[in-house]
Amino acid sequence: MNLKEDVGIKAANYVKDGMTVGLGTGSTAYYMIKEIGRKIKEEKLNVVGVPTSTVSKQQAIDIGIPIKSIDEVKKVDLIIDGADEISTDYQGMKGGGAALLFEKIVATYTDQVIWIVDESKMVDKLGEFPLPVEVIPYGQHQLFHLFAQKGYHPSFRMENDQMKITDSGHSIIDLNLTQIDNPEKLAKELDETVGVVEHGLFLNMVNTVIIGKQSGAQTISNIR
Numbered sequence: 001m002n003l004k005e006d007v008g009i010k011a012a013n014y015v016k017d018g019m020t021v022g023l024g025t026g027s028t029a030y031y032m033i034k035e036i037g038r039k040i041k042e043e044k045l046n047v048v049g050v051p052t053s054t055v056s057k058q059q060a061i062d063i064g065i066p067i068k069s070i071d072e073v074k075k076v077d078l079i080i081d082g083a084d085e086i087s088t089d090y091q092g093m094k095g096g097g098a099a100l101l102f103e104k105i106v107a108t109y110t111d112q113v114i115w116i117v118d119e120s121k122m123v124d125k126l127g128e129f130p131l132p133v134e135v136i137p138y139g140q141h142q143l144f145h146l147f148a149q150k151g152y153h154p155s156f157r158m159e160n161d162q163m164k165i166t167d168s169g170h171s172i173i174d175l176n177l178t179q180i181d182n183p184e185k186l187a188k189e190l191d192e193t194v195g196v197v198e199h200g201l202f203l204n205m206v207n208t209v210i211i212g213k214q215s216g217a218q219t220i221s222n223i224r
């Protein structure tokens, strides 16, 4: 069974007629977007999608999901998105696909947040996956040194031997932390660091998690 496909399809069932839906990014969200496209075509589902990246936007356009930007809608009813790690207390890390900024903006203005993951993403503590920090290019090497001095083992995100540039023109510094004991403290510290635009800690944000398992998907609702 393709676990990402399974949870993508299950999550699309939360989308009801007339909703405005945040379209997450990544290899799991891909299946959710595909399923919403199918429902529009075959079941005449009537929805508007708010994409969180140029990749999701293009996929939505290609399969006929009507889209609007976050600034063109009054509010978003639901966002369905992937995650890189989810801890046992349902805090998340995102941004492995460099879409964290738009994902966090859309999630912030959304009534209900659903994350879809395969079981490999469930962890005791966040931090094994490198924490993405989106930074303004001006001064980014100073920031890199600052993170190195703090022992955060930074690395610039690369793509085809070039620095990865996000949809909003920023760079990404990944922090190789191994384990994050206090995500709230680290999030606050990064929020207060000049030059940091956003980071991949998505704390106290998710309402529902759908976990793909070989034995059958598990849905955890009413998280907050």
Ligand SMILES: O=C[C@H](O)[C@H](O)[C@H](O)COP(=O)(O)O
Residues within 6 Å of the ligand: 024, 025, 026, 027, 028, 029, 081, 082, 083, 084, 094, 095, 096, 097, 098, 099, 100, 103
């Ligand atoms: O920037 C990318 C997003 O945060 C993704 O949702 C996250 O990286 C998970 O992606 P995937 O489903 O491909 O593992």
